[in-house]
Amino acid sequence: MRKQSALAAVEIGFDGYAIGGVSVGEPEEEMMRGVESSAPFLPENKPRYAMGLGTPPQLLELIARGMDMFDCVLPTRLARNGTAFAATRTLNLKNAEFARDKNPIEEGCTCPTCQEYTRGYIRHLIKAEEILGLRLITLHNLHFYLDLMRQARAAIKNGTFNEFRFNFVTNYKGREVDLMPS
Numbered sequence: 001m002r003k004q005s006a007l008a009a010v011e012i013g014f015d016g017y018a019i020g021g022v023s024v025g026e027p028e029e030e031m032m033r034g035v036e037s038s039a040p041f042l043p044e045n046k047p048r049y050a051m052g053l054g055t056p057p058q059l060l061e062l063i064a065r066g067m068d069m070f071d072c073v074l075p076t077r078l079a080r081n082g083t084a085f086a087a088t089r090t091l092n093l094k095n096a097e098f099a100r101d102k103n104p105i106e107e108g109c110t111c112p113t114c115q116e117y118t119r120g121y122i123r124h125l126i127k128a129e130e131i132l133g134l135r136l137i138t139l140h141n142l143h144f145y146l147d148l149m150r151q152a153r154a155a156i157k158n159g160t161f162n163e164f165r166f167n168f169v170t171n172y173k174g175r176e177v178d179l180m181p182s
């Protein structure tokens, strides 16, 4: 039915094509199957948009399947819950382990938050229910997602995307509960 729907949409002829109705509670494998059932029937020279996705590793898997565009609540929703994305995992900045941590959320990150603020201070802001804490994590998380897409585009241009994707996906440790998109 997804194939039928994709072919019918292409027949009408649009400037771009969205794939929706995925990540609505089904296992990730099934979600990928949904995308795989539509993507091959959509023109490669038009933008293809996977709606409402996903975790950082999922985005790279979806790019590998031909997706060009995404939208997702995860970077901002998780930030409001105290969770920051780092290169290989998520950090829950509410945890006591960060109380005296003088490092930025991520060493080497060029976002405005990581230039000025430490994990310990951000944790203090969250604990004090100071809204700035959640705002600082939001800035970092949005930067993280945009930067991941920048890296993916560069890797595609260099012909090294598959290697980039494999290394990232293999090394990324997100807690399933943190990373459940919706």
Ligand SMILES: [Zn+2]
Residues within 6 Å of the ligand: 105, 106, 109, 110, 111, 112, 113, 114, 115, 140, 143
């Ligand atoms: Zn940052």
